[in-house]
Amino acid sequence: MSDLHLGIQTLAQFGGGQSWRLALAHxxxxxxxxxxxxxxxxxxxxxxxxxxxxxxxxxxxxxxxxAIDISPQTLGQVVTIPVGTPLRLPDMPRHLRVRDVHVQAELGALIEAAQREQSQTRPLAHDALEAHVALMSVWLRRQIMEEEHIPSPRSAGERLSRRFVQMIPKHFTSGAPVSFYAAELGVTPTHLSRAVKAATGKTAADLLTERVVHAARSLLEQTTHPARNIAAHLGFGSAAYFTRFMQQHAGASPSQLRAQAPRGGQQAAQNPRTNTPRSRASA
Known part of the structure; x- marks a missing residue:
């Protein structure tokens, strides 16, 4: 199932059978x-x-x-919802611990009904799937309104960490170093890394590296783009440095990672855009 289509998957399917797909920040x-x-x-x-x-x-x-760090025994379902849907969805991330068994059963029943519609070939199945997901969005927003699910106040360090991770999706392909993010946030690189480490257990550089590795592995496994094009897209100054980077952080070269990829996952696509390399060009 395409990531851009409305649908239901198991947690195992969502991870594609490879732990890095969920465990690396992305x-x-x-x-x-x-x-x-x-x-x-x-x-x-x-x-x-x-x-x-x-x-x-x-x-x-x-x-x-x-990023999600779970054991192979962890079970669950995942609902993917394309951007631009008319559904009314929260505009910020939310993590809810649902204790009421009736509320738990309500969401479980909605997901099961949606899964049945997805797996069958009945007329108007997609319309029915959309209706079930719309009810899930109502369920989600109702729970967010409950007092027990009001987020706890954040410390100054946690607020800085949140602002940093909000920047990563916009800038990680530029090759910009941690100092760029720190300057944009008005703090020193040392202060930023300490705040991020305290809030997430990982340094700012760790999160940047994980996002680049995740993107690189996804492109190597799911597309036929040459490694040099992927390197340029991700802000590397040369294919040789990209190879050393992947060997250090993924344990294998780009060609090895591509050879190890599950068969049937690659597809032709437009060439990744080329970005002007910054820090990784000289790292």
Whole structure:
């Protein structure tokens, strides 16, 4: 199923059977509603890291940086919603711990009904799927209104971390270093990295690196673009440095990662745009 289509997947399908797809910090081109039904883990979202558990609902708007660290035994469903949908959705990330069993059952029933419509070939199945997802959006907004789900106040460091991660999807392909983000935010690189580390458990450089690695692996595995084009798209000054970077941070060269990719995932597409390389050109 395309990431840009309305639909339901299992958590395993969403991760494509590869842990890095969820564990590395990244953003997606669609809105995402995740419903966890078994297991535990941690989620990095909106500039801070929190624990995940059974009957947690997470809404991730498009272009929101997030990462999920879960065990293979964790189960759940994922609703992907394209940008531009007429559905009324929250405009910010939300993480809800749902304790009421009736409320849990309500969302579970909506997802099951949507899955049935998606798997069958009945007339107007897509219309029915949209209607079920519309009810999920109502469910989500009702829960957000509950007092128990009002987010806790953020510290100054957490607010800075949130502003930083909001910038990453817009700038990570430029090759800009942490100092660029710090200057834009009006702080020193050291202060920024300390704040991000305290809020997320990872440094600012770690999150930037993860976003680049995730994009690189996705392009290598899902497209036929030459590695040199992918390198230029991601702000690297040379294909050779891109190779060293991937060997260091992904444990394999671009050609090895492409050879190891699950078959059937590659597709032709327009060439990635070329960006003027900045920090990675001389790193």
């Amino acid at each position: 953003d997606r081109a669609h809105h995402t509603l995740l419903w966890f039904t078994r297991g535990q883990g941690r989620i990095l979202m909106d500039g801070r890291r929190r624990g995940l558990g059974t009957h947690n609902a997470v809404f991730v708007p498009a272009q929101t940086l997030f």
